[in-house]
Amino acid sequence: MAVAPRLSVNVNKVATLRNSRGGQIPDVVRAAQACISAGAGGITVHPRADGRHITTQDVRVLNAAFAGLWGERLEFNIEGDPRPDPSGIAPPRSQRERPVSRHRRPITSFPWC
Numbered sequence: 001m002a003v004a005p006r007l008s009v010n011v012n013k014v015a016t017l018r019n020s021r022g023g024q025i026p027d028v029v030r031a032a033q034a035c036i037s038a039g040a041g042g043i044t045v046h047p048r049a050d051g052r053h054i055t056t057q058d059v060r061v062l063n064a065a066f067a068g069l070w071g072e073r074l075e076f077n078i079e080g081d082p083r084p085d086p087s088g089i090a091p092p093r094s095q096r097e098r099p100v101s102r103h104r105r106p107i108t109s110f111p112w113c
Contacts, residue, residue: 006040006041006042006075007039007040007041007042008040008041008042008043008044008075008077009032009035009040009042009043009044010044010045010046011028011031011032011035011043011044011045011054011062012044012045012046012053012054014026014027014028014031015028015045015053015054015055015058016052016053019051019052019053019055028054028058028061028062029061029062029065032062032065032066033065036066036069036074041073041074041075042074042075042076042077043062043066043074043075043076043077044077044078044079045058045059045062045076045077045078045079046078046079046080047059047078047080048080059078062076063076
């Protein structure tokens with residue numbers, strides 16, 4: 001029997017918006033909760049060494065906030081830049097951790113101003 005794919009929502013842009021404004025709003029955990037409440041099967045994050053998207057602390061907070069849900073009901077997908085110890089950014093209950101190549105001027109983070 002084939003397993004149906006589940007939607008995993010990337011909450012990086014929520015963190016990017018928060019980081020550009022300073023402070024704590026919008027809240028990444030509240031955004032993730034809204035996605036889960038709407039039926040998302042997972043949360044995806046892309047932590048980078050420079051913290052321009054989601055931060056390592058955000059990953060830890062998300063892991064703790066949904067600790068009882070990670071597993072069969074909810075996937076935590078972490079995709080980050082390769083480092084000597086990529087598991088250093090992954091919470092212990094992460095289901096997926098994938099290295100992603102680094103680019104000096106990625107389109108999604110390039111300042112177009």
